[in-house]
Amino acid sequence: MADPTSNGTSSFHEPALRLKLGLAEMLKGGVIMDVMNVEQARIAEEAGAISVMALERVPAMIRAEGGVARMANPKLIREIMAAVTIPVMAKARIGHFAEAQILQHLGVDFIDESEVLTPADETYHIDKHAFTTPFVCGARNLGEALRRIAEGAAMIRTKGEPGTGDVVHAVRHMRQIVSEIKALTVLSDQELYNAAKVHGAPYELVRMVAKSGSLPVPNFSAGGIATPADAALMMQLGAESIFVGSGIFMKERATPLEVGLYEEGDVYKDGDWYWVKIKGEWQPDVPIVRSNFGKPIDPSLIGQPRNPEERVEAISRARAIVIATTHFADAKIVADAAETVTGTMKGLAAAAIEEKDLMQTRGW
Amino acid sequence: MMAAPTSPLIGVLALQGAYDAHVRTLTALGATPRLIRVPAELDALDGLILPGGESTTMLKFLDRNGFFEILQSYVKSTPTFGTCAGAILLATHVESPAQRSLAALDITVQRNAYGRQIDSSILTAPTSLPGPPLEMVFIRAPRITRTGPTVETLATRDGFPTLVRSGHILAATFHPELSADPRVHQLFLTLVRQHHADFARQSH
Incomplete structure (x- = not known):
């Protein structure tokens, strides 16, 4: 019989995977913020982010500007790593293991194999067991989450629809995964074999979820979270941490808030x-x-500050979302935090996006 | 007179970090865990755990509503166990970079001393705990570079302390909550019982 603690190719008792899961545990109950430069990274850390995601364009800009979205320039990633003491994440394209190798070489603490970037492979995701650096991957349902875990992901985040500021799909995906997990827990042993087929996921993982009632790796939420209330909502629906992409530093669809300081070189x-x-x-x-x-x-x-008002707005958003994530169950604290926010990204209704323009359908 | 608790009520600071893992270990050992997010929840605890995570993030929360000062005086009289970021919070001195701390344990701690996540490691080494060598899980771990005269070293890595105790304060630079071996948490629960037994004797 298969080892029930195996994820198909690697045991959850194996040291390399335990270290990856260990860092994921450390990141619970916090906010991971997308940042495009050193100043944004500093603001995120100062606001209490547990980690920053270094990238050249946040999803809202990628959506508005089009083109091929790739891994960020290593120079930018190094600058951000040097600027903050919290863990730094960076994104690789789906299936682009060479980008992942570069990110591992740079020493980023987590790699996001992300649907926000343009996929590099139409069939295969990265074999994440081949890396020392832990990976986080997006998922819309339990089967997708378990396929990523089988490939070695140490953290799952629900996909939502990135760059919209519309939380509706993050909610849909979290509810989907949570309800599919609940449904597994009431199945008999003989029914689990078929459940594995239905979910398109390894039987061993399906059985683990059925017995434990949870994913074998932390389950975070991403994709459209833009306000303190959005963060509190996702945490109450079962997210263990929150990714905020465009929600902190974006003003209009393709325009970031100006948070920079006048500096040498001016x-x-x-x-x-x-x-x-x-x-x-x-x-x-x-x-x-x-x-x-x-x-x-x-x-x-x-x-x-180059633009004091916009800098204050970004800081207010970052702080308030951090507070709302920790105190998600305390409406008074979330209300007080929400009150301090001086503005919110304009956003784009997810329902208005054409099927072919959705980022969440990348990966499978 | 206060009786030694049979199922001690142990708070786990849950501003952010590995609180879930501590809750699992405490529950398995028969203790009653309680997540602590606001000062009022510290009421009536037998002991407190400050988990791993990001000490910078935790400090942001402690800076609000006087939580820092409340916690600073609280850990003076309550058995407290800090792991990783929790050990950093308990230290008298923090380096790289310097930051505020509760100064409850006379040690100097250097943050992220072993490097980034790719330098994280699991080591097994002999310790002063009874039983076989202890597995120690280090995640972006800090290093204790100095211990004061009252501080007892219970485990080491390359000659640097990794598990230390001083009075009712226990601190580890590794993560016993991520290992199956319960001895470090058992040690803390023993410390909690002793503390309350001493307290009961004194007030008798």
């Missing part, structure tokens, strides 16, 4: 001369550089 004007501060030294600026940095500033502005 240009200022003195009489007829333009100056730029590089590595602490003021140097005469050349027009080609100036055009990259926009309008000249007073040097006393260095370290000040």
